[in-house]
Amino acid sequence: MNWNTLVAASFFAVLNVAAFSAHADVQAPSQTTSHGTHLDIKKVVSVVDNGGNCGIVDARLTYLDSSGTQKVLDYSKFAECGNQGG
Template sequence: MNTKALYAACLFAALNICTLSARAESNVPAQTYTYGTHLDVQKVLSLSEDAEPICGVVNAHMTYLDSAGHKQALDYRKLSDNCNDGN
């Protein structure tokens, strides 16, 4: 086997290992927020909420990285983005 083929095989193997670990982390079970829950948020990856056309309290979801670089998920309740900032 020549060196180019060997390098290509090693690169292919490394990419497959990275893909498998990324898939394993994408299915992180979500923690439900309660008052007093310790949050270790280093970087927020995504925020989403239920699509409700009214102003009120809705379910929301945050995906983030903690200080160790592990992907985490959090479910919580919040005031809808459809509400005005004023009264």
């Protein structure tokens, strides 16, 4: 194996690693749901909301379905207020 072949192989290896890393950061487009929609959730990755005030807030659920595909669900929920009920 000569020097040029080694350099070319290393260059393509670095490009493949960079492309794979960039692909891993891409999230699935979010979906919305309505009452009665069936969700195929095998594992919850994260749940975040915009919080801040009591009442209804927007939230985002990132999860893996039974086939291992990462999905994102946007929904509304009641905020978790620290001073509920007295």
